[in-house]
Amino acid sequence: MGVTKKNLFDNVQNELATVSKAFAHPARVAIVQHLLKTNACINGDLVAELGLAQATISQHLRELKDVGIIQGSIEGTSVSYCINPLRWEEIRNMLNQLFDQLPSSGDNCC
């Protein structure tokens, strides 16, 4: 049905899924990478950088902002975006907590 039954799962599971979904599109990965590289927090550049329409970029930026990964501030007539370092750290920890769970002993059950 295309509708996710979020109520069946706990907060951690839903949070991990929500955050992952933000990274689940190459354009959004590219945006984040660009913001990491040019610490300068540009926006309009993205339209030139990636080959997507302005409306599409704006939409992706909003999704990243909704999850809290990036934040923007008005800078005259343009808008300046950058990574939200606190949230970034939060997500990093969340992912580490998941990925460090593999008992690295030789577990070849399959």
Next chain:
Amino acid sequence: MGVTKKNLFDNVQNELATVSKAFAHPARVAIVQHLLKTNACINGDLVAELGLAQATISQHLRELKDVGIIQGSIEGTSVSYCINPLRWEEIRNMLNQLFDQLPSSGDNCC
């Protein structure tokens, strides 16, 4: 159009997006967590554990398998799934490489 323009992006960006998409649903997060906890690699249990139909679970398992995160082997009449440790490490490194890029100096541009 619901169609992702993958050709606009490089391999790393597409890979990160593909892997993230695998984790972009709480049921798949729950499946992975369960496989991490019960190293025993069960399958039928998941249908009881999560509140989803058997066909739905099977579909999620296939998506995780397609990305290489899990692997399954036939065990009599049932199928045994588990984490693919090599791929797991690969993904962990890929994510670390992304998340370690934040220059942790006081960068409050916005």
Next chain:
DNA sequence: TTTGTACATTGCAATATTACGATGAATGTT
């Protein structure tokens, strides 16, 4: 005020995802 620039939002069309019943394939049990 008019014009231009930079983004956001809206409204659509195309496609993808999620969920599940029904059915199929494979194996084990009686």
Next chain:
DNA sequence: AACATTCATCGTAATATTGCAATGTACAAA
């Protein structure tokens, strides 16, 4: 052989995502 169990796949309905043109909003310059 006949049946049950376990899982995969197919078909379908409901919903979500992606992309963009068009339009709206806010500000700055002429």
